[in-house]
Amino acid sequence: MRLPGRLSAAIQVLTDVETRKRPVSEALKSWGLANRFAGAGDRAAIGNLVYDALRRRASHAFAMGEDSPRALVLAVVLRDWQEDAAALNASFAEDSHAPSKLTEQEIQHAGSDLASAPDHVRADMPEWLAPSLLRAFGDNWIAEGQAMSGRPSLDLRVNTLKSTRERAMKSLARFSPQETAISPIGITMPAGPRDARTPNVTTDEGYLKGWFEVQDQGSQIVAALSGAKPGEQVLDLCAGAGGKTLALAAAMTNKGQIFAYDSDRSRLAPIYDRLKRNGARNVQVRAPQPDALEDLVGKMDRVVIDAPCTGTGTWRRRPDTKWKLSPELLNQRTGEQAEILENAVRFVKPGGTLVYITCSILPEENDEQIAAFRVTHPEFTSAAPADLWQAALGQPIPDGVATAGSGLALTPRLTGTDGFYCNILTRAL
Structure with a gap:
């Protein structure tokens, strides 16, 4: 043609x-x-x-x-x-x-x-979201919207249980891969112009052998910020298809235990084959059923919530959802998030950590959600974003990433990634 x-x-x-x-x-x-x-x-x-x-x-x-x-x-x-x-x-x-x-x-x-x-047109955003984006990003909200309207790169996370970044990049050499700017285990292939094709990396020998997974650099970063350590007991409460579960398993070097759970059985289904291909042996999948997690109450070192959200951070990849989002759907998601946060509390042991993640750029789902949570749970304290970033990634935190609510906000403009939010909260002893 x-x-x-x-x-x-x-x-x-x-x-x-x-x-x-x-x-x-x-x-x-x-x-x-x-x-x-x-x-x-x-x-x-x-x-x-x-x-x-x-x-x-x-x-x-x-x-x-x-x-x-x-x-x-x-x-x-x-x-x-x-x-x-x-x-x-x-x-x-x-x-x-x-x-x-x-x-x-x-x-x-x-x-x-x-x-x-109008400003919302220059930002390529639905008009009703302008006040939310202004609260989140101040005078930079239009620039954030413009960055969100570009094409995304193809990012891969090297599975350190089976390979190294050098080895994976050699396998992918025909695609001219590059090292990611922030994630120490990431590989990226920037989007091309006009009619450029996205590389089909899932047919590569390295992928079939479990050397890498397709995962946006932003997702890799928030997984690293989660801070999971070898030997810990970790509950991945919204595991879905297992992308972050696999990253946590690799960070823990297959030591300790991850309990991967999701309330939707169909979302959880792909995780089994992915665990096998990645060589992740410290993951126990808990299918949704009554009392599936009751034996874990009060015992978890770390509870990770990759919360259901509006997905506004993935608008570069799914731009049709940008124009379908409604106030009603946003209210539904924030209600679900509050419920999941409340449920997660009972699994966190004293001194344990609660990790809250969204792929959203909206304050209603991010800082404002955590602020409301801390009103009813003052025993949880957010960790300092700059310290978390330095410890997890070995580099100073970029300007603008730390939020007013002690969270971390990733965006195409700030970090060259999809939009993500992360807040790490520690429970008092």
Whole structure:
């Protein structure tokens, strides 16, 4: 397929997303199944067009004067990919699969700047979230939103139970891997421009042997900040598919015990194969059932909560969720978080540690959630962020990462990662 045909396909996929209200990943998969002639390069390019359109939906729609699938896709190819409008129209005339010719109005709008745009448009955020982001980031909130609208890198965590970073990078040499800037066991492959393809690392020999896992550097960092040590008794209360469980197991060098639990059995299902491939032997999976964790009450050195949240920190990877988020869903998530925090308290032994993590950038789920928790549980004290960072990562904490509530906030602008929040609380003896 040539670019005109890819543009038509991207418009078709976005239309499917809008009319059927389904995730982008499903719409792209459906299009691929219905158009098997398309190669891997075509599918990657179409996916990039669709995701780029959604990442900057507000600013592209403002510039184009509408937010139709056609307007958004044309905005990407003209504003982001810097295609020449006249050359594009010429190529449209030669391709039977091309969209209709660009109008003079569309060409003119594509060249618009955002000087007169409202702040939330320049930040590419839903307007109702502006007060929350202002509380979280102050005058930098627009810049934070703009950074969140870029493409993410592909990050890997080296499994130190089986390999070293040098060995894993040698296996991945054909992809030109780089060492992560912060995580001492991370590998990254920066996102490419335009129609660049993301490396398929899961077919690599190193992945199949358990040398590394796909894991954003931010997730690696908060796992390291959790501070799990060999020999400890650790409860991973929201283990999900086990990404952070595996990181904790490696940090503990397979010594001690991790109890991996999740209230949703289907989310927990992938963990078994992942544990085997990674060689993690100190993990005991607890399936959801009555009294599944009662024998652990008051005995845990460390309880890790990777809390269910709005996922605002992953907007670069799942930009469609940015525009679906509602105040009602945010309220639902904060209620769930408060309930999980309250439940977690009973497992933390005196002098033990409670680790609260979200993949959110919203203060309601982060500092404000912890502040409310500490009102009812004054026996818990947050550790100093700068000390935690230095101890876990061996380097000074970056500016802006420490929050007013003694938490740590990671973002694309501050740390070059997905958005994460972490607060480490110690229970009094």
